[in-house]
Amino acid sequence: MSFRNALESGKFVVTAEVGPPKGTDIKKILHEAEMLKNKVDALNVTDNQSAVMRISSMSFCKLLLDMGHEPILQMTCRDRNRIGLQSDLLGAAILGIKNVLCMTGDHPNAGDHKEAKPVYDIESVQLLQVVDGLNSGRDMMGNDLMGSTDFYQGAVVTPEANPLEPQMMKFEKKINAGAHFFQTQAIYDIDKFRDFMTSARKFPVKILAGLVLLKSAGMANFMNKFVPGISVPQVLIDELKAAGKEKAMETGIEIMARHIRQLKDESVCDGIHIMAIGAEDKVPAIMERAGLL
Numbered sequence: 001m002s003f004r005n006a007l008e009s010g011k012f013v014v015t016a017e018v019g020p021p022k023g024t025d026i027k028k029i030l031h032e033a034e035m036l037k038n039k040v041d042a043l044n045v046t047d048n049q050s051a052v053m054r055i056s057s058m059s060f061c062k063l064l065l066d067m068g069h070e071p072i073l074q075m076t077c078r079d080r081n082r083i084g085l086q087s088d089l090l091g092a093a094i095l096g097i098k099n100v101l102c103m104t105g106d107h108p109n110a111g112d113h114k115e116a117k118p119v120y121d122i123e124s125v126q127l128l129q130v131v132d133g134l135n136s137g138r139d140m141m142g143n144d145l146m147g148s149t150d151f152y153q154g155a156v157v158t159p160e161a162n163p164l165e166p167q168m169m170k171f172e173k174k175i176n177a178g179a180h181f182f183q184t185q186a187i188y189d190i191d192k193f194r195d196f197m198t199s200a201r202k203f204p205v206k207i208l209a210g211l212v213l214l215k216s217a218g219m220a221n222f223m224n225k226f227v228p229g230i231s232v233p234q235v236l237i238d239e240l241k242a243a244g245k246e247k248a249m250e251t252g253i254e255i256m257a258r259h260i261r262q263l264k265d266e267s268v269c270d271g272i273h274i275m276a277i278g279a280e281d282k283v284p285a286i287m288e289r290a291g292l293l
Contacts, residue, residue, distance in 0.1 A: 003042040004152040013271030020055035032280040047074040051111025076105025081121035093149040102127040132178035154181040158229035159196035183273040186212035206270040214252040260290035
């Protein structure tokens with residue numbers, strides 16, 4: 001079943017994320033992808049995540065496709081103008097890539113090439129409109145294409161943003177621009193996320209709750225301090241502290257599995273998006289403990 005069909009069928013969908021390496025040695029990431037085969041419905045491939053230069057998302061999506069995975073191409077507006085974005089999308093289409101996640105992208109100041117010039121010719125809402133146009137057989141200027149694309153396009157949203165109203169306004173703009181599914185920024189407060197879903201359910205889109213694996217109390221505190229839109233409750237930080245350094249990862253896995261079980265059992269959303277960030281080998285264990293395998 002394709003990712004699109006899985007979501008539209010009402011199945012509780014599971015996606016995970018892989019970050020291409022900084023270099024050409026791909027043995028580790030291919031091994032991790034192999035571990036997830038027939039376990040997840042799709043695999044996101046990050047696009048120079050956090051503005052750090054890595055192997056291109058499209059090339060690794062093609063490798064995943066050849067492995068039997070269904071990839072989700074992440075595409076940011078940071079590094080390419082509208083010509084480059086459309087060209088890459090057409091290239092992805094002829095490679096057989098069907099899913100694309102449209103993002104504005106972190107500023108280069110956040111990454112390892114701080115002197116790089118950001119492009120931002122367009123942003124995520126406009127990129128969704130571009131994809132919608134390519135699906136309809138025309139480019140951004142209205143020119144007819146020799147063959148259209150057939151992308152299932154998605155976007156991101158931050159349910160724990162404070163205030164939430166601007167985020168909801170952009171959420172609706174993205175839907176109007178053609179978004180069919182959303183993968184959220186990391187959520188840790190299920191009650192707060194449930195409030196967001198009450199508003200989100202008014203729209204005909206699918207929502208996958210983003211979950212980032214907490215590896216330590218220090219990581220949780222760092223995210224609270226430096227990552228906008230993420231709020232790790234003190235009770236979870238205390239749980240990680242009580243576990244100690246040796247058992248912190250195990251505790252983080254248990255916290256994520258617990259949240260997944262709750263989201264699924266209570267039908268809070270349409271699925272989950274697991275972001276293990278450097279610990280992709282832990283994803284099968286998380287899924288098994290959450291009762292998904």
